[in-house]
Amino acid sequence: MSSSATARRAQGRSYGTERTLTVLVGIVALLAGAAALAVGMGWLGRFRAQRAVLDPLAVDWLRDHALYARIGAIVLGVLLLAFGLWWFFRSLRPERHPDLRLDQTPGAELTVTSNALSGAVRTDAEQLDGVNRARVRSVGTVAEPALRITLWLGEGTEVRRVWQDLESSVLTRAREALGVDTLPTAVRIELDTAGSARVR
Structure with a gap:
């Protein structure tokens, strides 16, 4: 570890990772909201604005491949749960004071x-x-x-x-x-x- 990293640790516990993740989640949410607003206002065409939120083609594909869709959803849910638990316990971990x-x-x-x-x-x-x-x-x-x-x-x-x-x-x-x-x-x-x- 470099001396500059040690100096930053002396100044206070680093929350850089938490801030980075928060910024990324915020950017994704902002882009999703902007895309939904653009579609809903009809800026990408009136026909697209009147369509259902979930594309009928996607619904048909999920219906035809229900088994793979369920497996994918379960795997994604388990991964998100594991990541959330890891992040939760990492955030609660007390700062170390080594001997x-x-x-x-x-x-x-x-x-x-x-x-x-x-x-x-x-x-x-x-x-x-x-x-x-x-x-x-x-x-x-x-x-x-x-x-x-x-x-x-x-x-x-x-x-x-x-x-x-x-x-x-x-x-x-x-x-x-x-x-x-x-x-x-x-x-x-x-x-x-x-x-x-x-x-x-």
């Missing part, structure tokens, strides 16, 4: 759980000046880990300074601990209003 195997030497294995990594980075991030709280998630793969960080800053905090401190201390320490040169990280910064004074 990181730093050493796979037999007898001396060293594994860092995703919770441990997230907790360590969150603790370091919350110690930065201006950061009220933080949330960290370990994403990516075992071979190419990535982080997703959300920081809630206090009012009046300088964002540029927090960003520099995060890179120079927190992320550098995480890269050194994991023994990697790059650690794709998506950072989301929000203003923490939980402790704001109530307006009277």
Whole structure:
């Protein structure tokens, strides 16, 4: 997997496949609707507009080949059912947070759980000046880990300074601990209003 793909995974779970399928289904439905409108309005001829939705020739062919039509319909239905179930469970599948195997030497294995990594980075991030709280998630793969960080800053905090401190201390320490040169990280910064004074 390329580093750019890992960086995209850090930014958020990819829904590209779902969006592509939705766009394709929408295009097919739009074309079918446009074709039905053109036929119904008589733009392709009045005789065609007055004919039944299902062509009589097609009805005659289906009547003459009823067995093959039923088999084809059953096979198509089974395929659509299998595809729908696969798509349903794929959409509900939770995002993976893999553990990181730093050493796979037999007898001396060293594994860092995703919770441990997230907790360590969150603790370091919350110690930065201006950061009220933080949330960290370990994403990516075992071979190419990535982080997703959300920081809630206090009012009046300088964002540029927090960003520099995060890179120079927190992320550098995480890269050194994991023994990697790059650690794709998506950072989301929000203003923490939980402790704001109530307006009277």
